[in-house]
Amino acid sequence: MVSLRFLLCFLFVSNVYATIVSHDGRAITIDGHRRVLLSGSIHYPRSTPEMWPDLIKKSKEGGLDAIETYVFWNAHEPTRRQYDFSGKLDLIRFLKTIQDEGLYGVLRIGPYACAEWNYGGFPVWLHNMPGMVFRTTNKAFMDEMQNFTTMIVDMVKKENLFASQGGPIILAQIENEYGNVMGPYGESGKAYIKWCANMAQSLDVGVPWIMCQQNDAPQPMLNTCNGFYCDNFVPNNPNTPKMWTENWTGWFKQWGGKNPHRTTEDVAFSVARFFQRGGTFNNYYMYHGGTNFDRTAGGPYITTSYDYDAPLDEYGNLNQPKYGHLKQLHDVLHSMERTLTYGNISTIDFGNSASATIYKTEEGSSCFFGNGNEKSDATISFQGESYVVPAWSVTILPDCKNEAYNTAKITTQTSMMVKKPNEAEDTPSTLKWSWRPENMDNFLLKGKGESTQTQLFDQKVVTNDQSDYLWYMTTVKFKKRDPFLGKNMSLRVNSTAHVLHAFVNGKHIGSQHAENDKFNYVFEKDVKFKSGRNVIALLSITVGLANYGAFFESKPAGITGPIFITGRNGDETIVKDLSAHKWSYKTGLIGFESQLFRTESMSKWSVESVPFNRTMTWYKTTFKSPLGNDPVVVDLMGLGKGTAWVLQSNMLRYHVPRSFLNAEGDNTLVLFEEMGGNPSLVSFQTTRVGSVCANVYEKNIIELSCDRKPISAIKFASFGNPYGNCGSFVKGTCESSNNTVDILTQECVGKEKCSIDVSSEKFGAPDCSGAARRLAVEAIC
Ligand code: GAL
Numbered sequence: 001m002v003s004l005r006f007l008l009c010f011l012f013v014s015n016v017y018a019t020i021v022s023h024d025g026r027a028i029t030i031d032g033h034r035r036v037l038l039s040g041s042i043h044y045p046r047s048t049p050e051m052w053p054d055l056i057k058k059s060k061e062g063g064l065d066a067i068e069t070y071v072f073w074n075a076h077e078p079t080r081r082q083y084d085f086s087g088k089l090d091l092i093r094f095l096k097t098i099q100d101e102g103l104y105g106v107l108r109i110g111p112y113a114c115a116e117w118n119y120g121g122f123p124v125w126l127h128n129m130p131g132m133v134f135r136t137t138n139k140a141f142m143d144e145m146q147n148f149t150t151m152i153v154d155m156v157k158k159e160n161l162f163a164s165q166g167g168p169i170i171l172a173q174i175e176n177e178y179g180n181v182m183g184p185y186g187e188s189g190k191a192y193i194k195w196c197a198n199m200a201q202s203l204d205v206g207v208p209w210i211m212c213q214q215n216d217a218p219q220p221m222l223n224t225c226n227g228f229y230c231d232n233f234v235p236n237n238p239n240t241p242k243m244w245t246e247n248w249t250g251w252f253k254q255w256g257g258k259n260p261h262r263t264t265e266d267v268a269f270s271v272a273r274f275f276q277r278g279g280t281f282n283n284y285y286m287y288h289g290g291t292n293f294d295r296t297a298g299g300p301y302i303t304t305s306y307d308y309d310a311p312l313d314e315y316g317n318l319n320q321p322k323y324g325h326l327k328q329l330h331d332v333l334h335s336m337e338r339t340l341t342y343g344n345i346s347t348i349d350f351g352n353s354a355s356a357t358i359y360k361t362e363e364g365s366s367c368f369f370g371n372g373n374e375k376s377d378a379t380i381s382f383q384g385e386s387y388v389v390p391a392w393s394v395t396i397l398p399d400c401k402n403e404a405y406n407t408a409k410i411t412t413q414t415s416m417m418v419k420k421p422n423e424a425e426d427t428p429s430t431l432k433w434s435w436r437p438e439n440m441d442n443f444l445l446k447g448k449g450e451s452t453q454t455q456l457f458d459q460k461v462v463t464n465d466q467s468d469y470l471w472y473m474t475t476v477k478f479k480k481r482d483p484f485l486g487k488n489m490s491l492r493v494n495s496t497a498h499v500l501h502a503f504v505n506g507k508h509i510g511s512q513h514a515e516n517d518k519f520n521y522v523f524e525k526d527v528k529f530k531s532g533r534n535v536i537a538l539l540s541i542t543v544g545l546a547n548y549g550a551f552f553e554s555k556p557a558g559i560t561g562p563i564f565i566t567g568r569n570g571d572e573t574i575v576k577d578l579s580a581h582k583w584s585y586k587t588g589l590i591g592f593e594s595q596l597f598r599t600e601s602m603s604k605w606s607v608e609s610v611p612f613n614r615t616m617t618w619y620k621t622t623f624k625s626p627l628g629n630d631p632v633v634v635d636l637m638g639l640g641k642g643t644a645w646v647l648q649s650n651m652l653r654y655h656v657p658r659s660f661l662n663a664e665g666d667n668t669l670v671l672f673e674e675m676g677g678n679p680s681l682v683s684f685q686t687t688r689v690g691s692v693c694a695n696v697y698e699k700n701i702i703e704l705s706c707d708r709k710p711i712s713a714i715k716f717a718s719f720g721n722p723y724g725n726c727g728s729f730v731k732g733t734c735e736s737s738n739n740t741v742d743i744l745t746q747e748c749v750g751k752e753k754c755s756i757d758v759s760s761e762k763f764g765a766p767d768c769s770g771a772a773r774r775l776a777v778e779a780i781c
Helices: 002-014 052-061 091-100 139-158 183-202 264-276 322-335 337-342 459-463 740-748
Strands: 019-021 028-030 033-035 037-042 066-070 104-110 169-174 209-212 222-227 242-248 279-288 344-351 354-360 365-371 378-382 385-389 393-397 414-421 434-437 451-453 469-478 489-495 499-504 507-513 521-526 532-541 563-569 572-577 583-587 617-624 632-635 642-646 654-656 666-673 683-697 700-705 713-720 753-758 774-780
Touching (some): 033 337, 037 104, 037 322, 066 091, 091 104, 139 183, 209 242, 264 279, 264 365, 337 354, 354 378, 365 385, 459 583, 499 521, 507 521, 700 774, 740 753
Parallel strands (some): 037 279, 066 104, 104 169, 169 209, 209 222
Antiparallel strands (some): 019 028, 365 393, 378 385, 414 683, 451 583, 469 532, 489 521, 499 532, 563 572, 617 666, 642 666
């Protein structure tokens, strides 16, 4: 063991890479080789260390050369100068996992990330420092940014992880898309970017630095493109290779929003088009999106799931056909690496958005035939041959003769995922719940918090983002004969709280939430005040802090007022401004503070009359870990808004990584429900491939695979002109008389994968009036 270890060290030291930019701006050169680089974003805290090896392995099998990640400052430095690199935050372990798999790394230190991450990755304590303005020539900001960036660089250097040290990291990034928002920062913005460049350069990492979406990136910073399409992008310096740092494979999801979807064909088109037009580095944002655990989702209102419709789904399963269709594209592009990075480029314009691009070296040529017309197919005549290029697609011919790939022709299976009920032994079909109320007496009846001020503050200033919850409480006294006291009284609150629950004298008078993109609203409710002392308690809740836009750090959150009581006495309206009253503040909720979610919590829970639709309520249950290895999902059906913990890990909704669970014995699920819900519908499930389908033309080979499980049956198969989609295929007007289901049953059933040669030799030759024949198949896993 000892000697083996020594040998490995020796190999590493001798293997010192150099990443440089080729002098003609044609490519990134690694260790003397010009590269066509395919990369994918995986953010380490959006999965668990146990998941990393599998995710990275699947990325490599998907044809990637590199993994990209941001670094999340607020997660690593939650309190100033107190750092956390444990568990999901073990950046070095993540980078080493990439290295172990033999992939390269792209490290986007930022430290501004955006990324739908809470506050864009900035710590809230940073905002609360005196005189602080983010992302401009503000001394306090620049000092902190430099401090964090330097620390990360030093950590990475210490482990020899930069390519210049023999490690995997070939590129680093400073700032993030500043060019998109820099207008409002004026001259200071321009000076800031220069400072960022100098600061980064001074850290001497030995690999090039990227500044994405930054047209004025100072040399030697590489400006790169982010977007759905980047084929038209031209870097600001002829020596800079054409690089795409974020090719959005889907999109993020907002609470109440649709599941985002970007078609596989369109992602493939954008990549092929980019390489047709001289691109050399493409990074998928995201390749695996994952889950926003804890309170990491940005916002407001970004969901806990960060699936992104990425090639690897939230749970790490292959999202087919996206994963497979892109893998084929990567293989073809890699096979053309030499011609693409050295070849002379010539183009032919055929009109109507059809074009050919030829890369030619002395050894041979490679071609792209592009059709940017969204509606009509193009017929391209090239060197005596004629090629049909479907609408909005690119055909790749590595030898300029034979079509190896077309972005619109999918020959990869589609997988339909299914969720199955928890099949653990002895698990009853419904969970048994106990409950307890959130203790709010001190706030609702006494209005008593931790500190008082005669001012209404932004929530961030008070909580330092240690919690989503902040109580604002005050007391108002009315004399018996106060002209105010009457029937027509109301409480009016000008609020920027993402969610507001209002109580007067212990009674819940109403709740409201901010509409998306409109964070100022007026909450107004009729209230009966009494003579003597009245307690107003307002619970303000954040649902992810803003992460994007110029000066986003100062977007308000909370109850900044003004707050009025209005009363009407005949024609007269009397207004009482409470804004400068004595306000008592309390950060967080008691149940969180007393850690009700901890298994060993001694608090009393009741199994009697478990309530439904009760606000501010805690629920607890136990369950057995589902058998097998399929990813585990908790379906929080029936609940409104709140937080869930599985064995103390705060995971909110959706994916429960296996590493959170006790494989044997009991696991606890604790829920805190704010709005009122019905926990009896909550269930644990596993997710896996349910069926796989293909619909491919003759002369293709299609592989069916149930992701390491045997194929159990062929549900549908037809060779001819079948139509419809996976799950609803229908036979067409022509069909082979051979028994296609039987042929496929023999070839596939009982196997983990099977490869089918779609040919008339095998399936027969039905007469489809000259139209190309297709095989449609649906196999059950
Ligand atoms: C980009 C940003 C990413 C991410 C993406 C949307 O503008 O750089 O961090 O937020 O948008 O998912």
